[in-house]
Structures are given as structure tokens and as C-alpha cells.
Amino acid sequence: MKNRIKVLRAERDLSQAALAERLGVSRQSVNAIETGKYDPSLPLAFRIAALFALPIEEIFQPD
Amino acid sequence: MPPVAMQPEMVGDCPEFATEQVRAARRRYVRRLAASMALYLVTLFAAETLVKTGQTSGLFLWALALLPGLAIAAAVGALGFYIAAERDEFIRMLTIHQALIATGLTLGVAAVWGFLETYGLVPHIAAYWLVFLWFLGFAIGAVVTRVTHGSWGTIW
Numbered sequence: 565m566k567n568r569i570k571v572l573r574a575e576r577d578l579s580q581a582a583l584a585e586r587l588g589v590s591r592q593s594v595n596a597i598e599t600g601k602y603d604p605s606l607p608l609a610f611r612i613a614a615l616f617a618l619p620i621e622e623i624f625q626p627d
Numbered sequence: 628m629p630p631v632a633m634q635p636e637m638v639g640d641c642p643e644f645a646t647e648q649v650r651a652a653r654r655r656y657v658r659r660l661a662a663s664m665a666l667y668l669v670t671l672f673a674a675e676t677l678v679k680t681g682q683t684s685g686l687f688l689w690a691l692a693l694l695p696g697l698a699i700a701a702a703v704g705a706l707g708f709y710i711a712a713e714r715d716e717f718i719r720m721l722t723i724h725q726a727l728i729a730t731g732l733t734l735g736v737a738a739v740w741g742f743l744e745t746y747g748l749v750p751h752i753a754a755y756w757l758v759f760l761w762f763l764g765f766a767i768g769a770v771v772t773r774v775t776h777g778s779w780g781t782i783w
Contacts, residue, residue: 588714589715589716589717590715590717590718592717592718592777592778593715593716593717593718595777595778596717596776596777596778597717599777601775601776601777602717602720602776604716604717605716608716
């Protein structure tokens with residue numbers, strides 16, 4: 565699964581730690597998702613989408 | 628007057644998943660693990676001192692012999708409760724990976740060693756060493772998750 569979290573985060577001038585804090589997860593989780601080492605669960609993906617105020621398919625795309 | 632750059636929209640935090648709750652599970656685990664290890668050291672010292680000098684018998688001997696093992700079992704239980712309570716799904720997945728690696732290593736060594744011991748090729752070892760082997764496997768699992776997922780998971 566590809567995702568645009570790194571770009572979206574940079575547009576909002578958010579560090580990985582700040583995004584992790586807002587999502588209630590560890591910074592390692594955000595890093596693993598951004599680098600494609602971990603695909604988040606559907607509930608976490610929806611939380612990310614809600615945080616960026618975007619539809620989920622604008623953040624996550626299949627490889 | 629220069630135009631103000633539009634900041635992309637950002638909805639608020641997710642309070643129901645507050646990071647404080649994520650950290651609380653970890654703190655509880657560390658506290659329980661430390662308490663288990665302290666209990667283990669105290670009960671092991673008591674058992675080594677009293678049992679080996681022949682100062683105990685009956686129910687007191689049973690209690691002394693049981694307590695160090697129960698303290699180690701409590702450490703395993705603390706890890707289990709931590710996995711159940713951890714709200715960070717990525718860290719929880721890594722910790723479960725570590726536990727699976729540890730379990731595979733321990734069961735594999737137990738099976739091989741058991742047959743070697745049965746046929747007199749290796750000496751007998753006390754079963755509690757398997758628990759220490761499991762925790763060694765858990766540490767090896769942390770190295771594996773570091774390589775595969777870029778994170779150490781749960782180191783202690």
C-alpha cells in the first residue's frame with residue numbers, strides 16, 4: 565500500500581512526533597507507515613484520514 | 628499586503644486515542660516487570676539460603692520452592708497483559724512478532740534437547756531454563772523486527 569502521509573505532513577509543517585501525538589500512536593508507527601513498512605489497520609487509516617480532513621483513498625492507494 | 632498562504636485543512640486531535648493512554652500501558656508493564664523481577668530475586672535468595680541449608684520442610688519448603696517460579700510466571704503474565712493493553716497497533720504487532728520468534732526458538736530447542744537428553748547425549752537441564760531461553764528469543768525478536776520493520780518493538 566502506498567500513502568501520501570509524508571507529503572501531507574510536510575504541507576502542514578508537522579513532525580512525525582507531532583502527528584503521532586495527534587493520532588495517539590508512537591513516532592515509530594508513523595515512521596513505519598510513511599516508509600511502507602507497515603500498513604495501518606482500517607480504524608487507524610480512518611483516523612489518519614479524519615485528521616487530514618481527506619477521503620481515505622486520497623491518502624492510501626494500492627501498489 | 629501579501630496573500631496569506633492557505634494552510635491545508637487539519638481536523639483536531641483524536642482524544643479517544645490520547646498518547647497518554649498509549650504510554651500508560653507501557654508504564655504499567657515496566658512497573659509489573661520490575662516488581663516480578665524484584666520478587667524473583669528475593670524469593671530465589673530465600674530459597675537458596677534456606678532450602679539448601681536444610682532448614683525447611685513440609686508446606687514451607689513447598690512455598691519456598693514455588694515462589695521463584697511464580698515470580699517468573701508473573702513476569703510472563705505482565706508481558707501478556709501489556710500486549711492486551713497496548714493501544715499502539717504497530718508496537719503491539721512487533722511485540723507479538725517477538726513473542727512468536729521466542730516461542731518458536733524455545734519449542735524448537737526444547738524438542739531437540741529433549742530427545743538428545745532421552746538418548747543420553749546431553750545432560751539434564753532444569754525446565755526453568757526454557758523461560759530464560761524464551762526471553763533471550765524475545766530479545767532476538769527485537770533485533771529481527773528492527774531489521775524487518777525499522778523498530779525494536781519491546782526491548783524489556
